[in-house]
Amino acid sequence: MGRRDVRRMLMGNKTPLWERPAVLVALMVGVLAIGVAIGMALGLWSGKSSKPPPGAEQAPAPVIAAAPPPPPSPSAAPDEDEGRPLLAPPPPRPDPGSSEALEFGHASDVVSLAPAPPPPSPEVKLPPAGAAVWLKNALPVPKTGGRPVIAIVIDDLGIDRRRSERMAQLKGPLTLSYMTYADDVARQAHDARARGHELMVHVPMQPQSHSYDPGPEVLEVGLSAEEIRRRLDWGLSRFDGYVGINNHMGSRFTSDAAGMRVVMGELRRRGLAFIDSVTSERTVGAEVARHFGVPFAARHVFLDNDQGVAHVRGQLAKTEAYARKHGAAIAIGHPHDGTIEALAGWLPGLEARGFVLVPVSTVIRMGNGG
Structure with missing residues (x-):
């Protein structure tokens, strides 16, 4: 068992x-x-041990939201933006007390022009080109030594004589653009030229809004070619010694190819240059100037849509950055107290920072003003 x-x-x-x-x-x-x-x-x-101590805050996870597309312009066709200037940065902050700043409402803070457009159509007959008066009146090209160059254009001059005089007393060469209808403008421009500044004529052109008054003898859309030439001739007769013109306001007129062709034909005949202030993203200034063989350039930075000194200094820093990247930069400002103060402190140290101050004609000659 x-x-x-x-x-x-x-x-x-x-x-x-x-x-x-x-x-x-x-x-x-x-x-x-x-x-x-x-x-x-x-x-x-383990869950209790991983909690932060009382009073400590955890950073919330970042939320990335796609920016909504900008609303289309009511007056623009779907393909109307093709070939226009490239405007990457956001729009500037206009100063409510400044009509010219408000006029810049749809223009970018920093602008680069698009590549050259195709050649003009055969039906556009170009007038004979006159002698290059712009070269005769241009200041000598400074020695750059390969350094990036900056041109400072100050327009709206001549109306406020005190501030215009203060601007003209700054170290140059600046490019000073005088209003066609300013009193005693010939004397003011002559004195500025004697101080070593380059001259331009600031020509009133029609803005988009009817609430802004660009001044007398303004170039407007719909005028006959003869009337546009008459008004332009009046403005160009106010003083002499200038290299060309730039637009005062003009967001509507500079977007009108018909009117701009009349202007460019007259500039070609007179041998003058054109500086596009780019007060509208729809400007055809550069495009028509190329077609007519008019020497031109376009601004890259606005200095004083906000007239505060700190803002202008920041815009001058943007101008330096643009010039360092592209070899040249054109900045446009106005005879405001903040602009005068900022420039007075900025100009003396420009060369030490590796830049050369030049008249705008130098940038045109270099061919990288647009």
Whole structure:
């Protein structure tokens, strides 16, 4: 008789607990339950230990939202922006007290012109080109030594004589653009030229809004070619010694190819240059100037849509950055107190920072003004 038989006799032929299937299943379930309970307890403990101490804030996860597309201009066709100036940065902050700043409402703070457009259509007959008066009246090209150059154009001059005089007293060469209808403008321009500044004529052109008054003898859309020439001739007769013109306001007129063709034809005949103030992203100034063979350039930075000194200094820093990247920059400002103060502090150290101040004619000659 074996041990198992003896064991069964002693236990009354009953099967041991550890050999019964039900008991084994119950034991396995119990072990699993204990394991799950231990796991949950460890999870709760680790979660409590990872919480920040009372009063500490966790940085919220960054939320990246796509900017909504700008609303289309009500007056623009769907493909009207093709070939226009490239305007990457956001629009500037206009100063509510400045009509010329408000006129710049749809123009960019920093602007680069698009590549050259195709040649003019055969039906556009170009007038004979006159002698290059702009070169005759241009200041000599400063020695640059390969350094980036900056041209500062100050327009709206002549109306406020005191501030115009203060601007003309700054170290040059600046490019000073005088209003056609300013009193005593010939004397003011002559004095500025004697101080070593280059001259331009600031020609009033029609703005988009009827609430802004660009001044008398303004060039307007819809005028006959003869009337545009008459008004332009009046403005150009107010003083002499200038290299060309730039537009005062003009967001509507500079967007009108028909009117601008008349202007460029007259500039070509007179041998003058054109500086586009770019008061509208829809300007055709550069495009038409190329077609007519008119020497031109376009501004890259506005200095004083906000007239505060700190803002102007920031815009001058943008001008330096643009010139460093592209070799040349044109900035336009106005005879405001903040602009005068900022320029007075900025000009003396320009050469030490590796730049050369030049008249705008130098940038035109270099061919990188647009």
